[in-house]
Amino acid sequence: MLIERGALRVGFATLETMEGGPPGADITYLLPEAQSAIGFAIPLDKELIRPYLRKELPNARADHEKDNIEVNIRAWRIAKDVRDFLRAEGHKAMSVIPNNKYREDVPGWQASLPPEISLRYLAVRSGVASFGWSGNVGIKDIGTPIILGGIVTSVKLEPTDPIPPEESFCVKCKLCTRVCGFQMFSDKEETVVILGGYTFTYAKRINKSRCLLVCGGSTGLHKSGQFSTWSPGRYDYPEDDYEVNRLMTLALTSQKKRPKIRDHSKGYVPASYGGTGTVQLTCGNCNIICWGDRVETAKNYKLLKNSGCVIQKENGELLVFPSEKAREEFEKMDPKHKRLYYKDYKKKIRKRAEITQLMP
Ligand code: SF4
Ligand code: SF4
Structure with a gap:
């Protein structure tokens, strides 16, 4: 049923094969009677990714955003169809919201972003995809531009095995680390996850708020x-967690006062955060750059690296210039408008450090 509806791969996990994992591996969170989980992946439209990486105006951002939203909705609809099918057969089943839905019962969930059920853990343990260094999951020759879906059910299903390491799409080129503006994940240190006796590794998260700032759209200039x-x-690159925290309050407040990006896609409202506030896609780079083929991924990196820098007019329209020219144009902006995009948030920190140094 899932393959007919466009899934690239489908896999099955059970209580046993997800055992021993982090809270996101708990398939009973959404359904206490759950015995198994079904994972699947559907592709994003790669034709729209390169124009997005190149920053082609006026439509590339909106085209890719629309595709991303539509594929997420499709994954959710397909999961609901399978859920309904299982229920009609007399079983219990719940579909998993594919993105932006977190466990709001966990203290500090806004920073740690714990998913209700981790579709990544489900995908890697059931052999739908494997981890790339970035922590995104992918498939050989396809890479990581995929959207995951899942269903949990009371039916006892036969589990499927993870993809063997020799069949992984990830060649550890680490280009994914170079496209992240605020270096959310390490280029050296690893995170280990154990699920049902299998060990999985990917890059250690330095601080997820770094992604909230960049992928959330508050800032975009690469380090x-x-x-x-x-x-x-x-905003300037934050060197440590203290600077990240200082920037968070300032950047999120300023972002709310900015005009919405003016193109043909209006963004989406995340399922969490009380369903309020619209997000417009501005990054996702670590995910969409990796196409599961060393040469194609390197081409994507080059496109992004040469794509220039964005500035925004007061009417919300985006302009793209080479980095130096963008800096000049930004300097020419009306100071009131400019304040919405930049502030020397490190000034106070520097002053405090100077005073401390002068103290006997
Ligand atoms: S960009 Fe390179 S290191 Fe990163 S996930 Fe893809 S293949 Fe792995
Ligand atoms: S989505 Fe963007 S900001 Fe977030 S980790 Fe990936 S590259 Fe970094």
């Missing part, structure tokens, strides 16, 4: 200053 995401925010 190198050479290129940006589709976000017009231009």
Whole structure:
């Protein structure tokens, strides 16, 4: 049923094969009677990814955003169809919301973003996909531009095995680490996850708030200053968690006052955060750059690196310039408008450090 509806791969996990994992591996969270979980993956449209990476105006951002939203909705609809089929057969079943739905009962969930059920854990343990260094999951020759779906059910299903390491799409080129503006994940240190006796590894998360700031759209200028995401925010790179925290309050407040990006896609309202506030896609780079083929991924990296930097006009329209020119254009902006995208948030920190140094 899932393959007929467009799934690239389908896999099955059970209470036993998900045993010993982090809270996201608990398939009984959504359904206490759950015995098994079904995972699947459907592809994003790669034709729309390269124009997005190149920052082609006026439609590339909106085209890819629309595809991303539609594929997520499709994954959710297909999961609901399988859920309904299982229920009609007399079983219990729940479908998993594919994205942006977190366990709001966990203290500090806004920072740690714990999913109700981790579709990534389900996918890697059931052989739908395997972990890439970025922590995104992918499939050989397809890479990580996929959207995952899942269903939990009281039916006892036969589990499927993980993809063997020699068949992984990830060649550890680490280009995914170079496209993240605020270096959310490490290029050296690993995280280990054990699920039902299998060990999985991927890059250690340095601080998820770094992704909230960049992928959430508050800022977009890469640490190198050479290129940006589709976000017009231009805050300096935070060196540590303290600086990340200082920037969070400032950047999120300023972002709310900015005009919405003006193109033909209006974004989406995340399932969490009380269903309020619209998010417009500006990054996702670590996910969409990796196509499961060393040469194609390197081409994507080059496109993004040479794609320039975004600034935003007061009417919400985005403009793209080479990095130096973008800096000049930004300097010319009306100071009131400019304040929505940049502030020297490290000034107070520097001052405090100077005072401490002067103290006997
Ligand atoms: S870009 Fe893809 S292949 Fe390269 S390290 Fe990252 S996940 Fe692995
Ligand atoms: S989505 Fe963007 S900000 Fe988030 S980790 Fe990936 S590259 Fe970094």
